[in-house]
Amino acid sequence: MVPGKLDLGFPTGLPTFALRQNPFMKKKIQPWPVIETEKLGHLKLFDCEVQKVRNPYSGALLDITLLTGNDSVNVVAVNSDDKAILINQYRFGIGAYIAELPGGMVDDGEDHLQAAKRELMEETGYEATEWHYLGCVASNPVFMDSYVHHYLALNATPTGQQNLEPAEDIELLEIPVDELKEMLSRGKFLHPHTVSGVLRSLIQLNRLT
Amino acid sequence: MVPGKLDLGFPTGLPTFALRQNPFMKKKIQPWPVIETEKLGHLKLFDCEVQKVRNPYSGALLDITLLTGNDSVNVVAVNSDDKAILINQYRFGIGAYIAELPGGMVDDGEDHLQAAKRELMEETGYEATEWHYLGCVASNPVFMDSYVHHYLALNATPTGQQNLEPAEDIELLEIPVDELKEMLSRGKFLHPHTVSGVLRSLIQLNRLT
Structure with missing residues (x-):
């Protein structure tokens, strides 16, 4: 199911290439x-x-x-019915509920994968048995120093309860993986980090084409 | 070349669906x-x-x-050699030069398309004869109220000079459209708004698969 042939260029799980000489630059970087x-x-x-x-x-x-600030994570969790667990969440920036991936900020001292597992549980009550790291994007490279790390979690099953913060109101969505592609193609995701995470998951699952 | 069959769900060019009842929500939104x-x-x-x-x-x-703050725009400009004009730009947030789409903030009172044309000219010296609006993503719906609007610009040709601000250092890149897909697939774009803009352009051009 997971071909594992995706070369994300981040072998260590860190976006080191951005911090080295940009391979596309012609002039010497000062x-x-x-x-x-x-x-x-x-x-x-x-x-x-x-x-x-x-x-x-x-x-x-x-x-x-x-x-x-700290990095954050988001997760495409897929259950045994080939459905992804997404969430409808209220977002204060645009004052609207939008469909997006579960995720959130990494706590101080917390491992990224650990944060992904914690956020998936807190926001959806799901656990998963198989985790794949899919690389990252910068949160916003213009004025933020943090990164958002994407995970694909397979064999997701509901084993717990949502544990929401006062600022969170979250409704679960089960979306067939093929419909994720449709939603991505039609521009239905307004959160740019959801676009990136869903895209990489579909690539990793060989389900983009 | 441009099938124009992409239903982005934003007929007016504004992301109104996020501001209405979220069609995926089961409960009544308060x-x-x-x-x-x-x-x-x-x-x-x-x-x-x-x-x-x-x-x-x-x-x-x-x-x-x-x-x-104001919305922003970014542009996938494609020349007659089927190459996209991208830029290497220094980004203070992550302290690195990264490959991304030309673009920037819409000025007060400026039209989005006008801003896209201005930013393309200022950052690359290119003009284009055929412009397609590809919808938008939220800049960051968690804590920002603005949107990033994506444009595809065809028949791009160099007609002017770069006109950079003191905070800008920009080197041009010509990347074959098929290589854009490869870069997207391999997670080579660190700017999430570039991921979203490149993705929608490849869909619009029927070049994603």
């Missing part, structure tokens, strides 16, 4: 020095700071805003 | 009332505020952080 950092405070999901940075090519000094 | 809003200030790319919100089901009061 670092952009950070001249000064001002902490602006804690905003629940992240800390906020402003950095004064020098453009190494033009010499221009500029202020950039940076949100620093 | 609004989450905002009790209080505290403006925290302007952070260059967005304004920041904290809202006190009531969970309509449990009654719990909670503070959420919200970043409010």
Whole structure:
């Protein structure tokens, strides 16, 4: 079922290639020095700071805003009926309930896979016996320093109870894997990290085409 | 070349379905009332505020952080050699140069399509004769109120000069459309909005399978 032939380019589970020389760059990369950092405070999901940075090519000094925080994870959990367990969740940013993958932030000191298993249980009450790491995307590389790591979890079964935080209201959805592809194609997912996680799962399952 | 049969579910170009009753929800949606809003200030790319919100089901009061700002756009521009014009750009969030789509924020009062054309010109020096709107994703529905709108631009040709801001250092990339699919499949794009824009363009071009 899982061909396992996907070369994600992240053998260690970390997005190291972004931090090395970009293989697509023609010119030699110079670092952009950070001249000064001002902490602006804690905003629940992240800390906020402003950095004064020098453009190494033009010499221009500029202020950039940076949100620093923990990585997060999301999970495509598939049950024995070939259905994926998704959730309808209220999202404050856009003030709407949207269909998306279960997931959330990695706790301090927590392993990414452990976080994926915990979030799946807390948000859906499901466990799974077979876990595949599918690489990551940056949360938002423009102004966030964190990454979102994608997992595929097979043989998912309901073994527990949802354990929601006060900010969460979550309804479960069972969506046939083939319909995931349809939803992806029709642009039905509004959460970009769900787009990325669903896409990689369909590739890993050989179900995209 | 462009079948135009893609039903994105956004006939007006706006993501209205998220703001209506979520068609996947079984229970009746109750609004989450905002009790209080505290403006925290302007952070260059967005304004920041904290809202006190009531969970309509449990009654719990909670503070959420919200970043409010303009929508943005990104563009898959394809030239007559069937190559897409991408960019290597320095991203402060992760401190690395990554391959991604040209794009940026919509200016106040600017039309989305106009912003897409402007950003393509400023960042790459290219114009295109045929533009297709491909729908949108939320920037990050968890804590941002804005959307990223995707465009496909055909018959792209270099007609001008890059016009970069001090925070920008951009190198052009010409990538065959078939290689875009390969890069998407191998998880080579770290910017989630590039993943979403490239995916929709390949679907629109019937080049995903």
